[in-house]
Amino acid sequence: METIDRRWELAATGASRPPLGRPLPWWRQALIALRPPVWPAVVAAMMMIGLLLAFQTVVAQGVAQGQLRRSATAAQADGHWRCRLIQAADERDHCLSQVGGA
Numbered sequence: 001m002e003t004i005d006r007r008w009e010l011a012a013t014g015a016s017r018p019p020l021g022r023p024l025p026w027w028r029q030a031l032i033a034l035r036p037p038v039w040p041a042v043v044a045a046m047m048m049i050g051l052l053l054a055f056q057t058v059v060a061q062g063v064a065q066g067q068l069r070r071s072a073t074a075a076q077a078d079g080h081w082r083c084r085l086i087q088a089a090d091e092r093d094h095c096l097s098q099v100g101g102a
Contacts, residue, residue, distance in 0.1 A: 076100055 034042065076099060083095035
C-alpha cells in the first residue's frame, strides 16, 4: 500500500523519482496534500460557497426590485389622489392621463 501511495505522490508532483534534498514548491505540496478523499470535499465546499453567493445576489436584487415597485406604486397612488382632488373635470382628466390611467 505504501508503494502505491508513493507512486501517486510522485505522479501528482510530476516527478519520476523523489527529489534529492530540494524542498517542493508550495503548489506541488498542495497536490500531495489533496489526495482523492480530500479534494472532492474541497471542490464541493467551493461549489457550495459559489451557490450561496449566487443565491445571495439573486435575493438582494429581488428585494431591491420589490422596493422600487412599492415606491412606484405609492407614487402613482399619490398622483391619482392629487388628480382626483381637482375640481374641473377636463383638468382632472388631463391630470389622470398624465399620471397613468383614469
